[in-house]
Amino acid sequence: MKKFLTVSLLAAVAALSGCVSTTVDVPEEKFRSEAKWTGRTLENVRYYGVSAEEIREAAIKAIRSLNLYYAGDTPGRSGYELYACGPRFTKITIDVTLRAPKAGKNDLETPPQYVEVAVVYGTMGDKEKSRELVSLITKNLGR
Secondary structure (H helix, E strand, O other), rough: OOHHHHHHHHHHHHHHHOOOOOEOOOOHHHHHHOOOEEEEEEEEEEOOOOOOOHHHHHHHHHHHHHOEEEEEEEOOOOEEEEEEOOOOOHHHEEEEEEOOOOOOOOOOOOOEEEEEEEEEEOOOOOHHHHHHHHHHHHHHHOO
């Protein structure tokens, strides 16, 4: 029974550790304060002044430049979900979503809309490889 409780506690701690988000240092200065690593996903990367289609094209170029297999994408109401496959059949998902923040009651103008990108590299996530994809997406946009 004691062994079961120890294993259960370790499993719970491991599962909850992925829920804590931390700020990620993305190489591009423009995105340093916005990228978050959740333990599995690099998310909240924001691109202003571009469309979801432009980000999609930049992401496809990034995938191919890393010699990953581009498996296609699924269009959604406000963006795309792109799929790729890496070494040893590693599943890679890039979620591209157009965000249009609403103005609050005290705001004089509506905040600008932006395209948000989230990357999941592998089942458990890989922060460095996710950062590399985001960096290449940014370079492909010419920003």
